[in-house]
Amino acid sequence: MSLPRDLFLGFVKLHILYHAGCEPVYGLWLIDELARHGYELSAGTLYPMLHSLEEGGLLVSEKRVVAGKMRKYYRLTDAGADALEQGRERATELLNEISEPAPTG
Amino acid sequence: MSLPRDLFLGFVKLHILYHAGCEPVYGLWLIDELARHGYELSAGTLYPMLHSLEEGGLLVSEKRVVAGKMRKYYRLTDAGADALEQGRERATELLNEISEPAPTG
């Protein structure tokens, strides 16, 4: 059985921030990359997500024409790097906690 | 600067599942416990969350009267344990990935 999606969306965003920190990324590439990690999102989910991340100051975009196609490349901002770092810490803390054996019952 | 909340809500739910797997938990205790981990959520956020988790079959509840007060205790179901396990894996994978040093720029 699959998990409710809302459990994962934060993870997805963190992934996006990370990739945008490695190199400029664009929509369809992200959809593909995330699918490789098991997160299947449609364009109707990803693009608004990107927009809100940009609006929130975590990403900045820049239009480029590649092979005749317009692409919007997103890069991580300082605030985005900060958010990613906080996400890292939170995720570490979460894993530390939930990885302790839970008594069944 | 604080992160957008939606980055964290999945983490919060995983925390809840974990705690519910350790021992039966109830609303206000969770609010307190989560606050200790830096997640401040109000009752209006937590209770509907609990309800939807139960509706989704990840938790089951049981009413108990403690010190004269009615409390609804939530425990993890098998499906919930499964979800938690998947969350663990995802979180591990996420951390593995985003912990690699990202080339600046």
Add this chain to the structure above:
DNA sequence: CGCTATCCTATCGTCTGGCGATATCGTCAA
């Protein structure tokens, strides 16, 4: 006994956001 404080859960109204489906835009090929 009634009053009030306390503890805990439930819900209302609003606004945000996830989603599939669809529209749109720019370029290349013929």
Add this chain to the structure above:
DNA sequence: TTGACGATATCGCCAGACGATAGGATAGCG
């Protein structure tokens, strides 16, 4: 010009996050 293709943008609906507030049960006080 038309069509195909790579990509982004948006519409419309429904779920859900949120603060605020209500509800309900009991204990303690007088």
